[in-house]
Amino acid sequence: MSDGPFAELSGVTRTYGGVAVLEDVSLAVRPGVTAVIGPNGSGKSTLLGVLAGAVDPTDGRVRYVGPAVDRAIGYLPQRVPFREEFTARETLAFYARLAGDDPDESLERVGLSDAADRRVGALSGGMRRLLGIAQATVGDPPLVVLDEPASGLDPGMCERAFRTAADASGADTAVVVSSHDLDLVDEHADRVVVLDRGRVVAAGPRDRLCSDRGVDDVAGLYRAVVAGDAVGADEGVREERSAVHVTGVSER
Amino acid sequence: MRDRILAVDTVFRRELATVLRTPGYGVLAVGLLALLGGVVAVGGGAATGFVPAVVDLLPVTEVVVPLVAFVVGYRALLVDADSGELAVIRTYPVGVVGYVAGVMLARSLAFLAVVVVPYAMVGGFVWATAAPDTGIFATHSGVDSPLLYLRFLGLLVPFGAAYLSLATVVSAVASSRRGAVALAVLALVGGVLGGDLAVLRSLATGTSPSAIPGLLALTPNGAFRGLVFEEVVGVAFAPQGGFVDVGRAIGSLLGWTVVGIAVSTVTLAYGDRLEVLLEGVRARLAE
Numbered sequence: 073m074s075d076g077p078f079a080e081l082s083g084v085t086r087t088y089g090g091v092a093v094l095e096d097v098s099l100a101v102r103p104g105v106t107a108v109i110g111p112n113g114s115g116k117s118t119l120l121g122v123l124a125g126a127v128d129p130t131d132g133r134v135r136y137v138g139p140a141v142d143r144a145i146g147y148l149p150q151r152v153p154f155r156e157e158f159t160a161r162e163t164l165a166f167y168a169r170l171a172g173d174d175p176d177e178s179l180e181r182v183g184l185s186d187a188a189d190r191r192v193g194a195l196s197g198g199m200r201r202l203l204g205i206a207q208a209t210v211g212d213p214p215l216v217v218l219d220e221p222a223s224g225l226d227p228g229m230c231e232r233a234f235r236t237a238a239d240a241s242g243a244d245t246a247v248v249v250s251s252h253d254l255d256l257v258d259e260h261a262d263r264v265v266v267l268d269r270g271r272v273v274a275a276g277p278r279d280r281l282c283s284d285r286g287v288d289d290v291a292g293l294y295r296a297v298v299a300g301d302a303v304g305a306d307e308g309v310r311e312e313r314s315a316v317h318v319t320g321v322s323e324r
Numbered sequence: 325m326r327d328r329i330l331a332v333d334t335v336f337r338r339e340l341a342t343v344l345r346t347p348g349y350g351v352l353a354v355g356l357l358a359l360l361g362g363v364v365a366v367g368g369g370a371a372t373g374f375v376p377a378v379v380d381l382l383p384v385t386e387v388v389v390p391l392v393a394f395v396v397g398y399r400a401l402l403v404d405a406d407s408g409e410l411a412v413i414r415t416y417p418v419g420v421v422g423y424v425a426g427v428m429l430a431r432s433l434a435f436l437a438v439v440v441v442p443y444a445m446v447g448g449f450v451w452a453t454a455a456p457d458t459g460i461f462a463t464h465s466g467v468d469s470p471l472l473y474l475r476f477l478g479l480l481v482p483f484g485a486a487y488l489s490l491a492t493v494v495s496a497v498a499s500s501r502r503g504a505v506a507l508a509v510l511a512l513v514g515g516v517l518g519g520d521l522a523v524l525r526s527l528a529t530g531t532s533p534s535a536i537p538g539l540l541a542l543t544p545n546g547a548f549r550g551l552v553f554e555e556v557v558g559v560a561f562a563p564q565g566g567f568v569d570v571g572r573a574i575g576s577l578l579g580w581t582v583v584g585i586a587v588s589t590v591t592l593a594y595g596d597r598l599e600v601l602l603e604g605v606r607a608r609l610a611e
Contacts, residue, residue, distance in 0.1 A: 087603050087607060088603070090603070090606045090610055121411070124415060125411075125414065125415065126411035127596075128596045128597055128599075128600045129600070130600050130603045130604060142417045143415065143416055143417060146415060147411065147415045153404075153409035153411075153412060154409065155342060155403075155409070157342065157345045167416060169330070170330075170413075170418055207412065
């Protein structure tokens with residue numbers, strides 16, 4: 073697996089109405105699955121929007137540095153936005169035509185071939201998310217950004233959405249996914265970014281972050297870093313706060 | 325270049341499919357046909373000829389064509405921006421110019437279908453019911469002719485395009501459906517009444533009456549009305565002309581259209597950056 077970064081954020085800040093939603097975030101996104109976790113309102117969606125180019129930072133810089141292709145970044149926003157009057161196939165056909173891809177292959181990849189002729193408005197929430205993931209991977213972009221692909225779904229559909237996202241990652245693809253489902257993050261993520269109040273409070277390979285804090289899994293890491301109830305967590309968080317702003321996932 | 329054309333064509337097809345699945349536009353066309361038919365029937369123009377029918381239709385046209393243009397266009401660019409799908413589309417190889425062009429082309433086609441078809445049907449009705457003279461094809465004074473009605477139909481296109489373009493600006497600037505409706509109403513009232521009121525006001529403040537043909541040409545309604553008088557009604561009954569500066573009127577309608585498209589495109593391309601700039605100013609003021 074190539075370990076060079078596909079995207080770099082340096083000193084990114086985003087404010088709305090003068091309130092900082094994202095503050096001085098520096099990260100490098102590498103191939104594999106990177107999970108962004110944090111409490112509600114911690115800036116996850118804004119961070120993913122900045123990465124996808126959907127949100128302009130008020131300060132700092134974001135750069136795509138991956139392979140030069142026609143479609144560099146795939147993006148699924150938190151709210152799946154497709155027009156309800158189109159069928160699943162028509163929706164993907166529009167995007168596939170722009171990217172020179174096959175819509176039926178994309179539908180098959182997420183297991184929606186049987187629902188190809190159903191209107192988006194008639195799809196279940198889970199199916200819409202899968203359609204969104206299929207859209208985000210149309211044209212095989214090297215960087216795929218998925219904002220809570222498993223949000224509001226039943227456990228089975230959550231697992232399916234996450235597995236589909238994880239399957240899209242690999243040596244040539246970086247998948248960045250935000251989620252509140254820490255068990256699924258634990259199962260699928262190679263790297264973890266923990267956000268709290270707009271700042272990165274921990275970032276790096278999942279196994280290393282867990283072992284550094286003496287916890288068994290991502291849920292334990294979250295409690296240690298955000299809630300601060302693990303042994304020695306307060307000290308660790310303080311160290312990480314100062315370090316991550318400079319180093320981020322890339323450990324630069 | 326081929327990729328750009330493909331992108332515009334893809335956006336165009338999607339927008340056209342959306343328009344074709346919107347039953348409201350069919351209802352709008354039927355309602356417009358009923359209105360125009362009623363106006364011509366009440367005015368008696370249909371029994372007299374094409375030019376009298378145009379005279380009957382002109383005041384109504386100056387209101388309904390802008391209204392239809394706003395109905396067709398006020399959400400043209402807002403739909404994807406509001407749902408968040410525009411952020412997704414922009415991750416594909418389609419530029420803002422290509423996206424706006426695709427949407428505008430599809431909406432223009434929808435507008436033409438909703439407006440021109442009812443007007444053409446009214447023309448057909450006049451052909452079938454009016455006096456025998458209407459069968460004479462001529463462009464000279466004193467002779468009514470279907471050709472003059474065709475000219476009128478032709479003038480509807482740039483007039484509607486100017487308003488459709490302004491409606492697209494509304495759809496690019498507005499951040500919600502409610503906001504778009506409010507802006508559209510303001511722009512519609514301002515466009516339909518504002519220009520004439522401004523000309524009247526300028527006369528009251530000492531502008532020479534001889535400047536009226538030039539001033540009228542600056543607003544979409546004034547330009548359209550002037551062109552109809554100059555190229556349709558005046559040809560048959562007042563060949564001396566002088567209603568409007570024709571070149572300026574045509575330039576004005578084209579100008580409104582081009583400016584509207586340009587403002588829409590720039591707003592879509594740089595609107596977020598403007599927001600970021602404002603955030604920066606706010607941050608500096610707070611320091």
